Each structure stands twice: as structure tokens, then as C-alpha cells.
Amino acid sequence: MYSTFLFVALAVASSIALGNARRCDNKHIIDSTPVTMPSGHTITMQRFNCTNDIHEAPKARAAANSLRSLQDKRAASQCTTANCICGVPCFFSMCSATTDHIQAADCTNLANSLINNPATFTIPPGQALAFILNSCEYAAFGTSSTQPTEYCFNDFGVAASEVFHVCGNTQHGSCEGTLNGAPFFVDQL
16 A cells, blocks of 8 residues: 555656656567466567657666665676666656557556566667567666666566556556666556
């Protein structure tokens, strides 16, 4: 209950403070692969890029020092590369209207499948990875256009679930975080 309230409060504050929308114009799908998750759900993993530059967040959004130690320990336990965002918080950014018909159960099942996967995945430089279950799609945009970004499925699933909790199945949504001054994003598309 408290964490839900805190997330909603941060969501409202962040959306007022940020006000910076990001778009993916002319989404170009590079690869699309079915993946069976530990939950048993078969989801589609889609690698894509956009023709426009993805909006980057202001560089002053580092996590509070009190959280850094915990994040470093968590990242050290799951990360296998230096450019890894495991354990780095993703703060709510915005909701936006959509005409897409998103089934709530698809988003809940997808987020739970991601949360229950203990592995990591790699986002290629200058690209994004989307995970799709029927009508619901969550995408992760990495921190670099020159090097891969490693991310934990469970952190990605938690961020996706929190965005869905705020935006629901009638809106798109986004959260963003930073690692060493470079932004990353999780979007509900």
C-alpha cells in the first residue's frame, strides 16, 4: 500500500517536473523472436530502432546517494558488463492517450513473466528491445548509442508493472532512469 502510494506520488511529481515526451518515429523492426519465459508464457522479443533521435533526459537525475550502495550491491550480483542498469530505479515520466486496445490481463501477465525471470538481457547500442504478449508491449531503451546496455528482466518487469499501475490499459506510459548521467527508458507502448 505504502509503495503504491509512494509510486503514484512520485508519478505525479515527476510528470509535472519532467514534461518531456519522447517519440519513436518510423519504428523499424530489425528482428522478432518468440521467447518462452520461465512462467510458461511465450512472448515476442522485438529488436527495433527509430528514425528520430530518442529524447534524452537531463543529465542531473542520478539516484540519491543513500540508495547508491544498495544499487551497487544489486548490480554487482546480477551484472556481467560495466554498462548495466540492474538495480537502478526507473522513475515515472508520463502517460499519454492511445487508440490501441490494450488488454489489462496481457500487461499483467507480461509484467509478471518478466519479473519472474532471473536472467539479464542486452539492449544493442542505438536500438531498443520490446517484449510483447498479445495486445501489450513493453520496450526498454538503453543508455548508449555506442555500447550495449545490460538490464535485468525482473527490474524491467517491475518498472513495466508500475507504469501499467499508473497509466492503465487505456494509455501509453513511460518511466526513466539514469546511469552515470546517461538516461534509459521503459515504455508501455
